[in-house]
Amino acid sequence: MLVLGIAGSPRRGGNSETLLDEALAAAAAMGVEVDKVVLSALQYLPCISCGACEKTGICPLEDEMQPLYEKIGAAQALIFASPMYFYTVSAWAKGAIDRAQALWSRKYVLKDPRYTAAKSGYFIGVGATRGGKLFDGALLTMKYYFDAAGYAPAGNLLVRGMDEKGAVKAFADKMEAARELGQKAALGCGK
Secondary structure, three states: OEEEEEEOOOOOOOHHHHHHHHHHHHHHHOOOEEEEEEHHHOOOOOOOOOOOHHHHOOOOOOOOHHHHHHHHHHOOEEEEEEEOEOOEOOHHHHHHHHOOHHHHHHHHOOOOHHHHOOEEEEEEEEOOOOOOOOOHHHHHHHHHHHHHHOEEEEEEEEEOOOOOOOHHHHOHHHHHHHHHHHHHHHHHOOO
16 A cells, blocks of 8 residues: 655655655555655656657656656555646646646546546645635545546645745644645555
């Protein structure tokens, strides 16, 4: 049983990654395996829209997305965290999301059971502004990303007004919400 965490921020130790770490620690405390991937530490290209994956489910770009595809397929729950950039996910996150076309093909064309199982996806979004529509774009993006990757949206932790690195640590309610999200992810794995 694996809960996979994907950190989409270019800023290490920032607010979205802090909440992700708290969620993963709570999941691990419930006895499930956890793994965290930091997208900004990987070397990968954006989707080039070549169409090669549409029939095979295999992306021809040979980079560090290939092992991530396998982790996404192996996990029973996925927690994806990103700060908001212009009312959507970061460029690192969007680049990885765009590369999910290969996963879409594995699910819908090849019917690969690793991507068609009933698995749960959770999103952690953190933004500096307090705009009413701050998360609208990201939530729509994540809905379709989770679908392509073989997950159903199962919950979100959305935090407004958080900019300074590590500021979220001072908000006990946000940290507790992250722990609860991690526990929910672990329960989704059968714990």
